[in-house]
Amino acid sequence: MSTPTLKTRLPEVGTTIFTVMSQLAVQHDAVNLGQGFPDFPCDERLQALVTEAMRAGHNQYAPMSGVAGLREAIAQKTARLYGRAYDPGAEITVTAGATQAIMGAILACVHPGDEVIALEPCYDSYIPGVRLAGGVPVLVALNPGDYSVPWEKVRAAISPRTRLILLNSPHNPSGAVFSAADLDALEALVCDTRILLLADEVYEHIIFDGIAHQSLARRAALAERAFVISSFGKSFHTTGWKIGYCCAPPELTAEFRKVHQFMVFAVSSAVQHGIAAYLKDPAPYETLPAFYQWKRDRFRHGLAASRFKLLPCAGTFFQVVDYSAISDEPEEQFARRLTTDHGVAAIPVSAFYAQPLESKVVRFCFAKKEETLDRALERLVKA
Numbered sequence: 001m002s003t004p005t006l007k008t009r010l011p012e013v014g015t016t017i018f019t020v021m022s023q024l025a026v027q028h029d030a031v032n033l034g035q036g037f038p039d040f041p042c043d044e045r046l047q048a049l050v051t052e053a054m055r056a057g058h059n060q061y062a063p064m065s066g067v068a069g070l071r072e073a074i075a076q077k078t079a080r081l082y083g084r085a086y087d088p089g090a091e092i093t094v095t096a097g098a099t100q101a102i103m104g105a106i107l108a109c110v111h112p113g114d115e116v117i118a119l120e121p122c123y124d125s126y127i128p129g130v131r132l133a134g135g136v137p138v139l140v141a142l143n144p145g146d147y148s149v150p151w152e153k154v155r156a157a158i159s160p161r162t163r164l165i166l167l168n169s170p171h172n173p174s175g176a177v178f179s180a181a182d183l184d185a186l187e188a189l190v191c192d193t194r195i196l197l198l199a200d201e202v203y204e205h206i207i208f209d210g211i212a213h214q215s216l217a218r219r220a221a222l223a224e225r226a227f228v229i230s231s232f233g234k235s236f237h238t239t240g241w242k243i244g245y246c247c248a249p250p251e252l253t254a255e256f257r258k259v260h261q262f263m264v265f266a267v268s269s270a271v272q273h274g275i276a277a278y279l280k281d282p283a284p285y286e287t288l289p290a291f292y293q294w295k296r297d298r299f300r301h302g303l304a305a306s307r308f309k310l311l312p313c314a315g316t317f318f319q320v321v322d323y324s325a326i327s328d329e330p331e332e333q334f335a336r337r338l339t340t341d342h343g344v345a346a347i348p349v350s351a352f353y354a355q356p357l358e359s360k361v362v363r364f365c366f367a368k369k370e371e372t373l374d375r376a377l378e379r380l381v382k383a
């Protein structure tokens with residue numbers, strides 16, 4: 001009898017650093033500021049609306065593209081905030097979190113041999129998604145220090161084979177955000193090309209100091225070639241519910257839905273109904289910037305008394321810090337030692353690069369209760 005052998009489709013993927021650091025945090029009773037999720041509950045009203053939806057019988061398959069009321073609510077929110085009126089029937093699809101939307105969009109438009117430009121550091125699903133589609137990732141490093149986009153380098157990376165550019169603002173892990181000038185630069189780059197865009201905007205409502213989120217939906221010239229993706233997991237403290245969405249013009253949505261249909265078909269019916277009802281009130285996402293800005297400021301203020309150097313944080317619930325005044329260890333080694341010896345887990349920024357730069361930067365997540373942040377700060381000032 002012969003044993004079947006399996007040739008891996010993702011040879012470079014192993015256990016992620018997020019899992020490794022979370023396990024290490026548990027073993028060493030460390031405060032876990034590694035993985036990016038809140039340690040506080042979501043709104044009880046939202047829980048009640050989802051429960052109500054279940055009791056009302058919304059427990060069978062939802063429509064493939066999403067519950068109509070939720071797509072309508074997403075259309076209204078996007079029109080109100082960014083001025084683009086997406087058609088809920090032909091342009092909005094509800095997905096199993098942003099991760100599935102990202103994979104679906106890549107699989108819908110990238111063919112074997114197509115090039116896809118990604119800006120590093122980036123969320124860890126992008127490159128495996130491109131590889132599963134048979135695409136060729138073309139990597140451009142964001143500027144060190146402020147993680148701004150080197151648009152001239154992006155221009156130089158474009159070739160006749162470029163099919164897609166992956167974008168993310170507010171940006172994980174750096175907390176950098178796009179300005180209107182970034183959208184101008186992007187528009188100038190792609191306007192006369194066949195290049196499509198994927199805008200990962202999951203932190204659209206977590207943006208600070210009065211800055212406006214520069215959604216690609218704001219610009220017709222960009223939106224007409226873009227998959228604009230977001231997630232209620234980030235906006236409503238419900239990362240475990242995995243509900244996201246993708247807005248794209250009808251031709252892109254038609255292809256996106258062909259893939260979506262055979263990846264998941266549809267996502268949780270009751271949760272979609274609950275969120276649709278919750279979205280009638282804009283307050284939960286309108287108050288999010290102030291909610292997280294308070295946490296950012298508390299965390300940054302506490303860290304100011306440490307030897308970590310704070311890098312800018314204009315959005316997301318992540319703070320990146322330079323630790324070169326504390327250690328010259330490589331990032332992963334330092335992050336492990338910070339967990340085992342100092343009792344705080346962080347993520348090395350090298351984990352977000354296929355080709356890591358020589359930097360000494362780790363990422364902390366501040367989507368945590370006040371007492372969790374204080375416990376972490378007490379330890380970090382001693383590092």
Ligand SMILES: Cc1ncc(COP(=O)(O)O)c(C=O)c1O
Nearest residue numbers: 097098099123172202231233244
């Ligand atoms: C930039 C970015 N995109 C996408 C996701 C995934 O979102 P979801 O949990 O809705 O799949 C995350 C989650 O950490 C993220 O940081």
